[in-house]
Amino acid sequence: MRRLLFQSLIRRPVTEPAPAAEDAAVAELARQVDRAARRRLGRSLSIREVDAGSCNGCELEIHALNNSFYDVERFGIRFVASPRHADVLLVTGPVTKNMQEALRRTYDATPGPKWVVAVGDCAADGGMFARSYACVGGVAAVVPVDLHIRGCPPRPMDLLRGLLALLESAAAGQPRA
Amino acid sequence: MTALSDMIEAGRRIQAHRPWPRVAVDDETWRLAADRVAEGTWTLLGLWGERSAVHMALFDERATVVAVLSLECPQGRFPSVGRVHPPAIRLERAIRDLWGLDGEGAVDARPWLDHGRWGLRHPLGTGGAAPPTPTPYSFLPTEGEGLHRIPVGPVHAGIIEPGHFRFTANGETVVRLEERLGYVHKGIEQLMTGAPLAEAARLAGHVSGDSTVAYALAFARAVEAALDIEALPRAVWLRALMAELERLANHFGDIGAICNDASFTLMHAHCGILRERVLRAADAAFGHRLMMDRIVPGGLAVDLRAEGIAAILALVAEVRRLFPRLTELYDNTASLQDRTAGTGIVKPELVRQFGCGGYVGRAAGRAFDARRTPGYPPYPSLRFEVPVLAAGDVDARVWIRIREVEQSLLVIEQLLGQLPSGPVRVPVDAAGAGEGLALVEGFRGDVFVWVRVAADGTVARCHLRDPSWFQWPLLEAAIEGNIVADFPLCNKSFNCSYSGHDL
Numbered sequence: 001m002r003r004l005l006f007q008s009l010i011r012r013p014v015t016e017p018a019p020a021a022e023d024a025a026v027a028e029l030a031r032q033v034d035r036a037a038r039r040r041l042g043r044s045l046s047i048r049e050v051d052a053g054s055c056n057g058c059e060l061e062i063h064a065l066n067n068s069f070y071d072v073e074r075f076g077i078r079f080v081a082s083p084r085h086a087d088v089l090l091v092t093g094p095v096t097k098n099m100q101e102a103l104r105r106t107y108d109a110t111p112g113p114k115w116v117v118a119v120g121d122c123a124a125d126g127g128m129f130a131r132s133y134a135c136v137g138g139v140a141a142v143v144p145v146d147l148h149i150r151g152c153p154p155r156p157m158d159l160l161r162g163l164l165a166l167l168e169s170a171a172a173g174q175p176r177a
Numbered sequence: 178m179t180a181l182s183d184m185i186e187a188g189r190r191i192q193a194h195r196p197w198p199r200v201a202v203d204d205e206t207w208r209l210a211a212d213r214v215a216e217g218t219w220t221l222l223g224l225w226g227e228r229s230a231v232h233m234a235l236f237d238e239r240a241t242v243v244a245v246l247s248l249e250c251p252q253g254r255f256p257s258v259g260r261v262h263p264p265a266i267r268l269e270r271a272i273r274d275l276w277g278l279d280g281e282g283a284v285d286a287r288p289w290l291d292h293g294r295w296g297l298r299h300p301l302g303t304g305g306a307a308p309p310t311p312t313p314y315s316f317l318p319t320e321g322e323g324l325h326r327i328p329v330g331p332v333h334a335g336i337i338e339p340g341h342f343r344f345t346a347n348g349e350t351v352v353r354l355e356e357r358l359g360y361v362h363k364g365i366e367q368l369m370t371g372a373p374l375a376e377a378a379r380l381a382g383h384v385s386g387d388s389t390v391a392y393a394l395a396f397a398r399a400v401e402a403a404l405d406i407e408a409l410p411r412a413v414w415l416r417a418l419m420a421e422l423e424r425l426a427n428h429f430g431d432i433g434a435i436c437n438d439a440s441f442t443l444m445h446a447h448c449g450i451l452r453e454r455v456l457r458a459a460d461a462a463f464g465h466r467l468m469m470d471r472i473v474p475g476g477l478a479v480d481l482r483a484e485g486i487a488a489i490l491a492l493v494a495e496v497r498r499l500f501p502r503l504t505e506l507y508d509n510t511a512s513l514q515d516r517t518a519g520t521g522i523v524k525p526e527l528v529r530q531f532g533c534g535g536y537v538g539r540a541a542g543r544a545f546d547a548r549r550t551p552g553y554p555p556y557p558s559l560r561f562e563v564p565v566l567a568a569g570d571v572d573a574r575v576w577i578r579i580r581e582v583e584q585s586l587l588v589i590e591q592l593l594g595q596l597p598s599g600p601v602r603v604p605v606d607a608a609g610a611g612e613g614l615a616l617v618e619g620f621r622g623d624v625f626v627w628v629r630v631a632a633d634g635t636v637a638r639c640h641l642r643d644p645s646w647f648q649w650p651l652l653e654a655a656i657e658g659n660i661v662a663d664f665p666l667c668n669k670s671f672n673c674s675y676s677g678h679d680l
Contacts, residue, residue, distance in 0.1 A: 001506055004443070014450055049336045053361045055676045057386025057467055059336050063430075064456070067449035081334035097294040098360045099339060102331045128380060133300045134364035153386065155466065 014068045045077045045163075048086035048110065052103045052142075053093030053135065057153040058120040062090065064156040077163065083109040088166070091143075092119045094126040095136040107143040115146040115166055119159065124148045181219055181237035184210060185244050193611040195402040199232075199245035207248045208256045210235065215261040220532035222616070223625045224258060224268040225640040226276040228302060231255045232640075234614070234625065236532070241551055245614065245627070250278060257283040264531045264647055275366070277302035287315065290359040290679060301367050316355050319345040324352060327661065331360045335665075338675035342664075349660040354653045362679040369639040374400060374605060377636040378473050381626070384641055385677030386467060390416075390423040391619030392641065392677075393472035395626040398553065399639075400474035403613030403630045404605060410597040412476035413554050418592045419459070419468045420617075421585040422489070425496070426455040427620040428578040428585075431672050435575055436507065438665040439516035447503055454492055461488035476602035486593060493586055504579055517572040521655040521667035524569060531647040535622025536577040537671055541569030547618040559591050571670040606634060619644065621674060643677030 049062055065072040066079070080086050083106045095103060107116070118139040121127040126137030139145050149162035188200025202210070210233060214221050222234035222243070233246045248255050257280030259266035269280040270289035277299030293311025297304055319326070324345050331339035341357040365384060369377045381396035382389045394416050401408060408416070433448025456466040462485030463471050471478055507513065525542040527533070534545055546563040548556040564580035566573040610632040617624045622644025631637040652671045656664055 001443070001510060004447075004502055004506060050332055051336075051338050051361070053363055053676075054338070055383045055386040055389075056338055056674070057383070057389065057469065059338065060386060060430075060467065062336050064449075064453060067453050068446055069450070069453050079336060083332075093361070094363065096361055096363055097296075098292045098362055099331065100294065102339065102360070106332050128376075128383060129363045129365075129368065132364035132368055133295050133297060134362050152383075152469065153467070 045075075045088060046080045046086045047077060047088045047090050048080055048083045048106070049090045049092070050083075050103055050106050051092050052099045052123070052139065053096035053129070054120060054122060055093075058092035058123075061153045061156055062092075062119065062159065065159055070156045070160065072160070083107075084111065086110050087113070088115045088117060089143075090117050090119055091139045091145075092123050093139075094122040094129040094132070095139055095142050097134055097136060100136055100142055103139075103142050116143055117147045117149060117162060117166060118145045119149050119151075119154060119162075121150055121152045124150060127152070180240065181235055181242045181244055182240065184246070185242075188246065191247070191612070193403075193405075194245070195405060195611065195613055197243040197245070197614055199247060199612065199614075202246045202248055204248065204256055207233070207246060210246055211256065211258040211261050211265075214258065214265075217529060221258070221262065221264055222532065222623075223627065223640065223642040224265050224272070225627070225642070226272040226278050226301075227638050228276070229253070229278075231272065231278060232627070233258065234627070236551075238545070238550070243551060243614070243616070253277060254279050254281050256281050259283055259285070262530075264650065267650070268646065275299065275301045277305075290362045292359055300364065301370075314357060316343050316357070317353070319353055321347070321352070323347050340675050344661060344664070346661055349662070351656050351659055351661055351664070354656045354664075356649055356653060358649065358675060359679050361676045363676075365641070365680045366639060369636050372636050374474050374630070374634060374636065377639060379470055381639075381641060382469055382472070384680060385643060385674045386469075387427055388423070388619040388621060388624065388643075388674065388677060389467055389469045390419045390472065391617050391621075391624045392626075393470070394420060395615045395617035395619075395624045396628070396639070396641070397472050397474045397476075398615035398617065399613040399626040399628040400605070400630060401613065402615060403611035403628055404474075404609060405611065406475065406603060406605060408476045409600055409603060411480075411599045412601040414592055414596050415477055415481055415601065416472055417555050417559075418481075418489070418589060419463065419471060420619075421589050421592070422455055422459050422462075423468065424585050424620040425582060425589075426452050426459070427672075428582050429455065431669065432503075432507075432575060432578050432582075434672075435517070435571065435666065435669045436513060438669045439513055441510065441513045444503060444507060444513075447499070451496060451499065451503075454495055458485075458488040458492040461485055473602070475605040476600075478602075480601050481596075486596075489589065489593065493589055496582070496586060500582060507575065507579070514572065516663070516666060517575060517670075518568075518570060520571045520663050521659055521670060522568070522570045523651050523655045525567065527651055527654055528569070531651060533622070533647045533651055534618075534644050535620075535648065536574050536581070537648045537651060538622065539563065539565050540573035540577045542567045545623070547616045547623040551616060553615075553617070555592070559588055561588050571666055574670040621645065621672065621677075622648065624677075641677075641680065643674050643680075645673040645675075645678040648673050649678060 188202045191199040220236040260282040274291035327344040330341040339360040343355045345353040382393040429452040433445040436444035528541040544565045625642040628639045629637040
């Protein structure tokens with residue numbers, strides 16, 4: 001372990017540096033998220049993720065935000081264990097009827113000001129599951145949504161970009177109490 | 178009548194069911210088969226319904242014979258398999274919820290997937306209105322001095338899928354865990370019914386996002402079997418390449434996450450880097466990080482991109498350089514071993530009884546891997562080992578994954594070394610009707626798909642069985658006698674699918 005830790009000290013971090021196009025976009029996003037997040041919420045934005053019927057694909061990419069490449073915590077954005085600690089609900093899935101009440105209760109348990117981000121094509125309108133007897137079809141049918149991030153699943157970069165858009169619009173308008 | 182082949186001879190053979198036979202049987206033969214499964218002679222691969230029939234897929238491991246037995250049940254009743262064979266209990270509860278078919282003598286009358294919120298009953302059967310207010314779910318009683326209950330979920334603390342766990346504990350010790358699932362039931366089997374093949378293939382690929390390659394492959398293979406067509410060599414090879422990349426990505430994610438749940442975040446961080454590298458290589462090679470919607474009936478939707486081979490070779494080199502150090506770190510960290518060794522033990526008898534596949538089965542002595550037996554191309558022409566351990570604890574489930582990472586690297590090198598050239602897709606339109614079955618080894622275990630393709634090229638009926646059906650019940654057994662605080666560790670070492678199970 002000592003060798004591994006020592007190498008981590010002397011090696012450059014894998015966290016997206018500058019040159020390539022995609023890397024530059026990360027750096028640019030990093031600056032903007034940082035500025036907007038600080039203006040609006042000090043240095044912290046707490047996110048509670050709610051799977052409301054997703055295939056788990058969106059969760060995998062949301063997870064990736066925490067890896068060393070995207071390292072979302074450097075922007076002060078972090079995932080919390082309870083809706084009571086959250087500013088943002090990140091909701092995935094077509095909202096199954098069996099999850100409808102749990103989603104509503106999670107929303108009610110989140111203190112204002114709060115925002116809801118619907119992640120993935122299913123969360124937008126039910127996607128390929130829209131006509132099922134078991135799905136409500138989109139997060140907006142159950143709780144008010146501030147932002148949709150499309151994709152199946154959205155890439156971590158799209159998620160970062162979406163969080164930035166949310167911060168911009170939140171700065172312009174009133175959040176939900 | 179002890180051999181499965183005898184039972185096949187005795188029944189009425191259904192035409193155009195491939196590659197293994199399906200036979201119509203009577204009540205008595207159905208009961209006899211259930212008894213054989215209960216004795217452990219055969220393994221239950223699946224149990225599913227349709228409008229007025231039930232089907233049971235069986236596997237005779239010694240003779241490598243697979244067969245489907247079908248029982249007509251016009252009265253809506255069939256002899257319960259769960260009555261003698263507990264692994265069938267939840268499958269029968271699901272059959273009742275979806276089709277309204279009752280297992281005679283069934284031991285558990287409670288619903289499973291139906292939480293009373295669909296607005297109708299038996300959505301795939303004859304239908305009917307549901308009662309306006311859902312009846313509360315009755316958990317199994319737990320009685321005794323000093324017991325307390327801890328309800329957890331469906332919304333969990335991590336970024337994971339929803340399900341409910343009802344713990345009964347005595348102090349810190351778990352006396353009983355009861356799972357309640359079905360929260361992410363999306364009605365996929367109904368959406369598939371009547372869907373054109375392309376749409377159905379997409380649905381299959383979104384049953385469980387972490388196993389999208391395995392599901393798309395199983396569905397494609399089942400359709401190809403039904404229509405008696407074969408994928409072209411290059412497609413077969415590239416499908417296996419995707420499957421092994423998916424296995425690598427998930428195993429890295431799991432190994433890191435298990436260590437994270439034992440508060441050893443260093444492993445988590447490093448495994449997270451390897452996982453991301455796999456996803457980026459997959460993206461470079463096939464144009465999607467998780468490789469969704471790449472495999473279709475008849476072959477592949479996309480060919481390997483020119484830059485893909487270099488990306489995957491670079492990935493293999495990187496993993497070979499870094500992973501041995503992580504393995505060594507895992508092996509030499511006493512505080513981590515203290516958490517994983519001896520924790521969450523699953524007994525070999527249970528694994529055998531449940532026909533439990535994947536790392537859960539292989540960590541407890543069940544040497545089953547669908548790539549090897551019954552096997553499917555290109556694996557019979559590749560060299561790889563199927564690691565098996567006996568301990569059945571969290572540690573063993575980690576080691577199985579570590580060894581499988583090593584094997585997957587070997588397989589990937591062989592695949593790239595012998596990659597055939599040529600087209601990757603054959604047409605499947607207007608190819609005729611039939612029934613097909615496929616068993617594919619996903620990272621989690623064997624994915625089972627049965628499909629009936631209608632003459633107009635739509636899906637008449639499709640059933641998809643996740644490996645988790647036979648793993649979730651064993652998690653209940655594994656946690657018994659462990660402390661509550663070790664549940665996340667045990668749970669992550671199983672990493673069962675919610676979406677794949679709830680469907």
